[in-house]
Amino acid sequence: MNAQRVVVMGLGNLLWADEGFGIRVAERLYARYHWPEEVEIVDGGTQGLNLLGYVEQASHLLLLDAIDYGLAPGSLRTYAGEKIPAYLSAKKMSLHQNSFSEVLALADIRGHLPCHIALVGLQPAHLDDYGGSLSEIARGQLPAAEQAALAQLAAWGIV
Numbered sequence: 001m002n003a004q005r006v007v008v009m010g011l012g013n014l015l016w017a018d019e020g021f022g023i024r025v026a027e028r029l030y031a032r033y034h035w036p037e038e039v040e041i042v043d044g045g046t047q048g049l050n051l052l053g054y055v056e057q058a059s060h061l062l063l064l065d066a067i068d069y070g071l072a073p074g075s076l077r078t079y080a081g082e083k084i085p086a087y088l089s090a091k092k093m094s095l096h097q098n099s100f101s102e103v104l105a106l107a108d109i110r111g112h113l114p115c116h117i118a119l120v121g122l123q124p125a126h127l128d129d130y131g132g133s134l135s136e137i138a139r140g141q142l143p144a145a146e147q148a149a150l151a152q153l154a155a156w157g158i159v
């Protein structure tokens with residue numbers, strides 16, 4: 001692993017309404033900012049174990065996702081450090097969660113879990129609209145999620 005390699009990863013499925021929220025935030029970050037060489041913005045989609053290389057090579061991993069926290073739709077939360085695995089492995093948190101929690105577990109077993117991990121997650125309003133776009137509530141939270149991601153990167157000394 002390089003001394004500092006930052007991976008900002010949007011997770012989700014664009015075909016299932018708010019499930020695509022993390023990818024949409026990643027797209028905004030990619031399009032609106034000029035990133036230093038050590039920062040990579042990744043559309044992780046639902047690729048599961050195919051994301052292991054990105055995770056293992058990162059010193060800092062910022063995840064962007066729709067997470068069922070059991071809160072009001074549109075609630076946005078940022079968590080860092082040890083809290084992340086609890087959210088990714090809890091029941092009914094995300095349609096693709098098992099695959100990604102397995103990615104983190106495998107990286108940990110192999111001794112390559114990033115030293116710094118954070119999650120910016122949105123409580124989705126709709127997940128069952130196949131072929132639909134983000135709900136109005138989720139769309140309205142894109143700027144706040146973008147700012148939350150930038151704040152986390154700033155806390156790490158990245159931006």
